[in-house]
Amino acid sequence: MAFGNRLINTGGGGSPAVLINTLDVSSTLDQDKLGIAINSNADFLYLFGTPSGVSPISYNIYSFSFGTQKDLSTLSAWQSTNFSEYSSTTLGVSANGREFYFNDNNSNVEGWRISSSWQVSSGLSGQRGTGYYRSYDTNIKGVDMGITSTKLFMVGFSSSAIHEFNISSYNVENGSYVQSYSFSSPSLTEPFNCRIFSSGTKMLVSDNASQTYYLYDLPNAYSLTGITFNSSFELPDFFKPTFAIDEAGLNLYSISGQTLYQYSLSF
Numbered sequence: 001m002a003f004g005n006r007l008i009n010t011g012g013g014g015s016p017a018v019l020i021n022t023l024d025v026s027s028t029l030d031q032d033k034l035g036i037a038i039n040s041n042a043d044f045l046y047l048f049g050t051p052s053g054v055s056p057i058s059y060n061i062y063s064f065s066f067g068t069q070k071d072l073s074t075l076s077a078w079q080s081t082n083f084s085e086y087s088s089t090t091l092g093v094s095a096n097g098r099e100f101y102f103n104d105n106n107s108n109v110e111g112w113r114i115s116s117s118w119q120v121s122s123g124l125s126g127q128r129g130t131g132y133y134r135s136y137d138t139n140i141k142g143v144d145m146g147i148t149s150t151k152l153f154m155v156g157f158s159s160s161a162i163h164e165f166n167i168s169s170y171n172v173e174n175g176s177y178v179q180s181y182s183f184s185s186p187s188l189t190e191p192f193n194c195r196i197f198s199s200g201t202k203m204l205v206s207d208n209a210s211q212t213y214y215l216y217d218l219p220n221a222y223s224l225t226g227i228t229f230n231s232s233f234e235l236p237d238f239f240k241p242t243f244a245i246d247e248a249g250l251n252l253y254s255i256s257g258q259t260l261y262q263y264s265l266s267f
Contacts, residue, residue: 015233017213017252017263021072026258028052028062028077035061035091035102036255038244040147040198042070044078044118045244047255048091048102051080058082061091061100063120070251072262079121081114090193090242095147099170103140109133109154111172132175136163142205145170146196147247151222155194155205160184162194162205164224181224183207186232188214196222198247202230211239215267235263 035048045064060080067074092101097117104110108131116122133140137156144153152165152175161182165175183191190208200221205214215230240254240261252263
């Protein structure tokens with residue numbers, strides 16, 4: 001199913017983000033639950049939301065395929081699978097396309113495996129989840145692995161910090177705490193989501209309070225050791241706390257209500 005879209009070129013204000021595409025997905029979902037992810041090759045996009053016209057409310061993961069890599073105007077609906085017992089504010093997909101991870105209602109980090117890479121309707125082979133991460137923050141928001149299978153980064157809304165864990169082969173149940181970084185300079189009082197660039201040397205974080213995105217340098221790839229603040233920017237239209245980026249951090253994708261947005265980034 002293809003969707004209607006319009007091309008917009010809106011920059012200004014010194015922002016490195018330029019809005020280049022929007023896409024109405026109201027025919028697929030009634031409302032987003034803030035979960036959006038994109039695979040490292042930027043040929044699949046995933047949403048966590050409620051299906052259109054279904055009562056009582058349930059939650060699905062939806063997959064969409066790009067006709068042309070990274071180009072939102074070529075996106076088509078592909079598959080979906082039900083996650084009726086969860087309401088999440090984040091969604092991630094592993095580099096191998098078989099692992100999905102997110103936060104649940106109880107501030108746990110959950111991981112699910114699908115049978116065939118990228119195909120969310122191919123069947124779940126089991127749930128892996130643990131309350132271990134809740135001991136570091138009781139209001140977990142963003143979760144990201146980048147393209148690794150051995151690292152997990154978790155945004156703590158209550159702690160105003162990002163926490164680094166070692167994991168084994170995408171298995172979030174075996175997380176081992178490494179270190180944390182407090183968002184104190186500049187101050188992020190409501191950090192919401194994070195994405196690690198595929199190089200592992202940059203991290204983008206959204207802050208709900210300031211409605212701003214913050215870019216950080218990671219001199220040690222996929223490690224918070226030595227992390228430094230680089231710059232900040234606002235979107236040219238309006239703030240959206242959850243987002244996904246392509247492998248090089250050149251495109252940012254977000255959702256608000258029933259509309260997807262694509263921005264080009266130039267730092």
